[in-house]
Amino acid sequence: MPLGRQVRLNRIFAHPSRRLCSVAVDHFFAYPGAMPPGLADLPATIRAVVAGRPDAITMQKGAALACWGEHAGKLPLILQSYLGRAVETVDELIATPEDALRLGADAYATVAYVRGRTEVPHLARVARLARQCHAWDLPLVLHIYPRAFAADGTPSIVHDAEDVAWAVRCAMEVGVDLIKVPYSGDVASYRQIVSTCPVPIVAAGGPKAQSLDAALKMAREVVAAGARGLTVGRNVWGFADVTAAVKAFVDAVHG
Secondary structure, three states: OOHHHHHHHHHHOOOOOOOEEEEEOOOHHHOOOOOOHHHHOHHHHHHHHHHOOOOEEEEOHHHHHHHOHHHOOOOOEEEEOEEEOOOOOOEEEOOOHHHHHHOOOOEEEEEEEEOOOOHHHHHHHHHHHHHHHHHOOOOEEEEEEEEEEOOOOOEEEOOOHHHHHHHHHHHHHOOOOEEEEOOOOOHHHHHHHHHOOOOOEEEEOOOOOOOHHHHHHHHHHHHHOOOOEEEEOHHHHOOOOHHHHHHHHHHHHHO
16 A cells, blocks of 8 residues: 555554554535534534544544534544435535645545445545545545335335445455445454454444444444444434534443
8 A cells, every 4th residue: 555545544543453443524425405503613523522632533624624624633634535325315416536635634535325326436436536535645535325116116225235345346446445334233243344354444323323322332342243343423413412423432342
């Protein structure tokens, strides 16, 4: 791996465990109705996240420009680029790899949905972004989600091991540096997926858990399966004490 890319990835995986506990606050467009309380005051939420000392934080370009200055250099920034939903009523990029470099980010992130007729366009876009990122030794993080389709064609994100394994293989084949993918729901199947992929895998934080303990149980299972950690969103800022939730996840991943 080229030195510049390795330097940036080493910052993201700087913990002695070589695992990653990161937090995402890039969800705004996923909530076309009322904004969740945990995202309503984004500057305050970001301060609370940083106070918990995760290994990295993922956000959109506008949020970084408006909210990240006071925290710059305190922990790695991953710049999210994607504006869309699983139903694909919107499917756009709002940031480029060059934007990530200008903002001092340590990685560039995007999203792809697999299964269904738009699978190939999603993957082709990721391959183009990989070429752009790697021209500047910028790591590319792919948030990839397998889908199933109802009778009326409405998609939903699924967690079946076979579908998760397909998503991971797609991500590896298009040349990304870090794969974020849903947890399959049990340690044995996730371990098999992780063990056959040469690219580091972290789990997506998943739907809002009924309790923090339930969310932490998943985090521990992901680590037990051999994944390199997880990226969590609503199971951090969805709880009243954001800083305490971050600290609990950090302990679950690294402890």
